[in-house]
Amino acid sequence: MTQQKPRPVPGVFKNVMVPIQLWLLGQGRCVGCGRDLGSGKSTPIKGVGQKIVCECGRVFIKEAKTNQYRRALLSEV
Numbered sequence: 001m002t003q004q005k006p007r008p009v010p011g012v013f014k015n016v017m018v019p020i021q022l023w024l025l026g027q028g029r030c031v032g033c034g035r036d037l038g039s040g041k042s043t044p045i046k047g048v049g050q051k052i053v054c055e056c057g058r059v060f061i062k063e064a065k066t067n068q069y070r071r072a073l074l075s076e077v
């Protein structure tokens with residue numbers, strides 16, 4: 001189980017906003033509204049970390065291993 005099939009890249013990741021979004025995530029901020037994700041609604045996810053729902057409705061994952069935020073996958077929303 002070491003091979004992964006390539007998955008289609010969601011359209012949102014193809015645009016020029018990506019570096020800004022990554023920068024915002026690195027700051028622990030929502031990529032949509034810039035709010036501090038620490039103030040979002042968080043739910044623990046077993047084995048992953050925390051699911052954070054921003055006030056604007058975007059969903060993020062704070063990974064327990066790295067303590068970094070990332071956008072939630074569709075399967076995690």
Ligand SMILES: [Zn+2]
Pocket residue numbers: 030031032033034035054055056057058
């Ligand atoms: Zn937001």
